[in-house]
Amino acid sequence: MRPTIKDVSAMAGVSTKTVSRVLNKERYVSEDTRIRVEAAVAQLNFRPSHAARTLAGRRSFQIALIYDNHSPHYIHQIQTGVWNRCLEEGVRLLAQPCDAASPTLAEEVGGLIDQTQVDGVILSSPVTDAASALDELERRDIPYVRISPGTEHGRSSSVSMDDAQAADEMTSHLIALGHRRIGFIIGHSNHAASDLRLYGYRRALDRAGIAFEPKYVRPGLFDFSSGEAAAERLLDLPSPPTAIFASNDDMAAGVLTVAHRRGLSLPRDLSVAGFDDTALASQLWPPLTTVRQPTRDLAYAAAALLFEREEDPVHRRLAHELVIRASTAAPPAA
Amino acid sequence: MRPTIKDVSAMAGVSTKTVSRVLNKERYVSEDTRIRVEAAVAQLNFRPSHAARTLAGRRSFQIALIYDNHSPHYIHQIQTGVWNRCLEEGVRLLAQPCDAASPTLAEEVGGLIDQTQVDGVILSSPVTDAASALDELERRDIPYVRISPGTEHGRSSSVSMDDAQAADEMTSHLIALGHRRIGFIIGHSNHAASDLRLYGYRRALDRAGIAFEPKYVRPGLFDFSSGEAAAERLLDLPSPPTAIFASNDDMAAGVLTVAHRRGLSLPRDLSVAGFDDTALASQLWPPLTTVRQPTRDLAYAAAALLFEREEDPVHRRLAHELVIRASTAAPPAA
DNA sequence: TTGTATGCGTTATCAC
DNA sequence: GTGATAACGCATACAA
Numbered sequence: 001m002r003p004t005i006k007d008v009s010a011m012a013g014v015s016t017k018t019v020s021r022v023l024n025k026e027r028y029v030s031e032d033t034r035i036r037v038e039a040a041v042a043q044l045n046f047r048p049s050h051a052a053r054t055l056a057g058r059r060s061f062q063i064a065l066i067y068d069n070h071s072p073h074y075i076h077q078i079q080t081g082v083w084n085r086c087l088e089e090g091v092r093l094l095a096q097p098c099d100a101a102s103p104t105l106a107e108e109v110g111g112l113i114d115q116t117q118v119d120g121v122i123l124s125s126p127v128t129d130a131a132s133a134l135d136e137l138e139r140r141d142i143p144y145v146r147i148s149p150g151t152e153h154g155r156s157s158s159v160s161m162d163d164a165q166a167a168d169e170m171t172s173h174l175i176a177l178g179h180r181r182i183g184f185i186i187g188h189s190n191h192a193a194s195d196l197r198l199y200g201y202r203r204a205l206d207r208a209g210i211a212f213e214p215k216y217v218r219p220g221l222f223d224f225s226s227g228e229a230a231a232e233r234l235l236d237l238p239s240p241p242t243a244i245f246a247s248n249d250d251m252a253a254g255v256l257t258v259a260h261r262r263g264l265s266l267p268r269d270l271s272v273a274g275f276d277d278t279a280l281a282s283q284l285w286p287p288l289t290t291v292r293q294p295t296r297d298l299a300y301a302a303a304a305l306l307f308e309r310e311e312d313p314v315h316r317r318l319a320h321e322l323v324i325r326a327s328t329a330a331p332p333a334a
Numbered sequence: 335m336r337p338t339i340k341d342v343s344a345m346a347g348v349s350t351k352t353v354s355r356v357l358n359k360e361r362y363v364s365e366d367t368r369i370r371v372e373a374a375v376a377q378l379n380f381r382p383s384h385a386a387r388t389l390a391g392r393r394s395f396q397i398a399l400i401y402d403n404h405s406p407h408y409i410h411q412i413q414t415g416v417w418n419r420c421l422e423e424g425v426r427l428l429a430q431p432c433d434a435a436s437p438t439l440a441e442e443v444g445g446l447i448d449q450t451q452v453d454g455v456i457l458s459s460p461v462t463d464a465a466s467a468l469d470e471l472e473r474r475d476i477p478y479v480r481i482s483p484g485t486e487h488g489r490s491s492s493v494s495m496d497d498a499q500a501a502d503e504m505t506s507h508l509i510a511l512g513h514r515r516i517g518f519i520i521g522h523s524n525h526a527a528s529d530l531r532l533y534g535y536r537r538a539l540d541r542a543g544i545a546f547e548p549k550y551v552r553p554g555l556f557d558f559s560s561g562e563a564a565a566e567r568l569l570d571l572p573s574p575p576t577a578i579f580a581s582n583d584d585m586a587a588g589v590l591t592v593a594h595r596r597g598l599s600l601p602r603d604l605s606v607a608g609f610d611d612t613a614l615a616s617q618l619w620p621p622l623t624t625v626r627q628p629t630r631d632l633a634y635a636a637a638a639l640l641f642e643r644e645e646d647p648v649h650r651r652l653a654h655e656l657v658i659r660a661s662t663a664a665p666p667a668a
Numbered sequence: 669t670t671g672t673a674t675g676c677g678t679t680a681t682c683a684c
Numbered sequence: 685g686t687g688a689t690a691a692c693g694c695a696t697a698c699a700a
Contacts, residue, residue, distance in 0.1 A: 002448060004693055015671045020695060028669050047448035051388035052693035055676045060385065061449075065429075072410030083431055092450060095399075095429040097417055114336060114381040115395075116426060338677055349687045354679060362685055386677035389692045 003044040011040040023048055050092070060117045063306065064094040066109065066133075067124040070223075071250075071277060074295060078124045078147065081299025089307050094118060098127060100190075106132035113140050120144060120306040124299070126190050128158070145302045150192025159301045163193045166291045167200025167245075170273055173289075174243045175208045179271065182210075183234040183241035185220040185227060185251050197247050197275065216241055220251045222277070227254025235262065235270075242270065248277035252288050337378040345374040357382055384426070394451045396426045397640065400443065400467075401458040402434040404557075405584075405611060408629060412458045412481065415633025423641050428452060432461060434524075440466035447474050454478060454640040458633070460524055462492070479636040484526025491639045493632045497527045500625045501534025501579075504607055507623075508577045509542045513605065515550065517568040517575035519585050522556040531581050531609065550575055554585045556611070561588025569596065569604075577605035584611070586622050 128149035187194030218230035246252040252274030276290035462483035480492040521528030552564035580586040586608030610624035
């Protein structure tokens with residue numbers, strides 16, 4: 001049989017309450033008894049039952065990570081970051097994939113909380129913006145943190161990077177190389193980051209005194225084929241761009257494919273840049289110039305916020321990092 | 335306050351035990367009372383507490399997925415497959431990343447079981463082969479299923495694809511195209527699939543009457559750079575291969591990169607094939623010829639096995655599917 | 669600093 | 685078919 005607190009208390013010669021005190025690191029336990037209890041715990045290889053603790057106390061030692069994202073890499077980064085913090089905290093992680101657009105999302109979230117009584121919830125984009133789900137969490141008064149929310153930044157604790165600034169820097173980098181006709185492929189409209197990245201692109205052009213030309217901007221869906229389609233349109237223009245900046249790397253891969261098909265030599269004939277959303281960049285040929293995103297760190301920070309229950313309702317980590325790789329070059333002399 | 339069974343029983347005018355019976359779909363409940371109870375449950379939006387059920391009963395309505403794999407895509411497929419089955423079963427999924435080589439793995443697994451009392455465990459490769467972890471599971475007599483185990487296939491229920499057959503078919507395909515000098519890059523030695531794939535390659539050569547040449551076979555580590563290194567060596571040979579078959583797509587991407595660097599025109603000068611382990615294939619240029627793997631389906635089947643508690647101790651799903659894309663071609667006339 | 673009595677929300681046992 | 689009552693393993697309130 002699994003040992004219980006009773007077994008431990010018997011072996012240590014104290015009451016169960018005292019064992020409980022030691023387990024929960026409460027104060028008012030003499031050094032001496034603490035050591036005896038810990039010895040008994042180790043000897044019996046005792047591990048408290050989460051179920052019993054949940055039922056009797058107010059903690060379940062579990063949190064849930066709710067996500068809906070099509071990029072395995074993104075999810076993996078998020079999970080890893082959150083998990084690392086959970087490990088430090090001795091808390092288990094419940095994986096909760098979902099459809100952010102589902103009409104039953106709120107009910108699913110409510111059910112999750114009621115059944116599991118998790119101590120907190122982490123939402124990753126784009127579930128961050130499902131208002132009905134947030135309502136449900138708040139109704140139950142359960143702590144939650146959002147990663148890269150697109151709306152209502154003030155509504156809860158959240159972490160995010162500065163997408164506009166990152167896009168601005170990448171665009172500025174391309175301008176510094178001599179590019180003047182810079183194509184841009186927008187991300188999926190359900191991600192707020194898409195707008196911010198476009199804004200950063202425009203801001204950099206403005207500052208450099210380059211006119212914004214709508215024809216150089218194409219919509220995309222964050223996937224490979226929309227990147228292909230956008231690239232076809234851009235390269236068909238009478239005076240095509242000498243550089244294309246895609247809002248993520250799946251789309252950038254689409255751009256590369258089109259360039260290859262057209263026999264363009266990269267990066268001589270065309271520079272391709274992108275956000276490294278899925279870590280695909282280094283495996284493409286040529287390797288992409290990308291904005292590397294600190295997704296894992298953001299996720300870790302989100303979990304940290306959850307456990308620390310910081311008072312500050314809005315805690316934004318503005319993090320970005322520009323990584324320049326080999327595939328950008330000055331535009332052709334022409 | 336959250337409603338409890340008591341609230342439901344009061345509203346339905348029955349005892350708590352009867353409510354419990356309905357909740358657990360036990361027999362011996364009259365149609366009439368069942369309907370009344372279900373109405374009360376719906377009305378109150380009642381959801382039983384997992385913690386209480388775990389404590390009182392013998393089920394926790396949670397299973398754990400233990401994994402250690404560096405490929406986000408692989409993990410994502412596994413999680414998705416398992417999750418889908420859990421959803422049907424009304425069971426929650428605990429994510430448990432780990433280091434399969436850690437000396438404390440067994441202890442971690444034991445702790446997981448003791449604390450959470452999960453109803454079952456799913457292990458994905460390569461954690462499937464950590465004997466100490468399996469010992470721990472068996473000591474606690476908890477059901478578990480392994481996905482693509484490398485060793486001791488008879489030890490537990492497991493699901494896996496037929497790697498040898500798949501590699502055989504791909505190799506045969508290349509031979510049918512006219513290739514005679516076919517390079518092969520082996521996978522990481524800690525994955526049993528690596529050996530099986532090599533075996534399938536050899537078997538196809540044998541059947542076609544082509545001599546096995548060790549110089550055409552290079553070791554790899556399932557990552558991009560080991561694929562690069564192997565390709566360099568293969569293409570440096572006096573009479574280099576006209577096709578290279580890599581044991582996964584990360585390595586195949588490395589091969590492509592080397593080919594591009596050397597100015598080879600693909601697939602005219604070189605055919606490249608691989609196992610589609612990370613779903614990278616379609617995003618490379620040119621797209622790879624790959625063996626597509628039914629990872630998600632395997633994971634779903636694993637979870638199904640867990641819930642069905644099939645008697646058959648060894649249940650191998652032999653599944654594979656060969657997908658031919660545009661990038662293989664007959665070898666150069668030379 | 670430590671111990672005792674009580675209850676968390678559900679299932680199990682055994683009676684009716 | 686249904687219900688009373690005792691667990692389950694721990695934390696809480698309160699007492700000592």
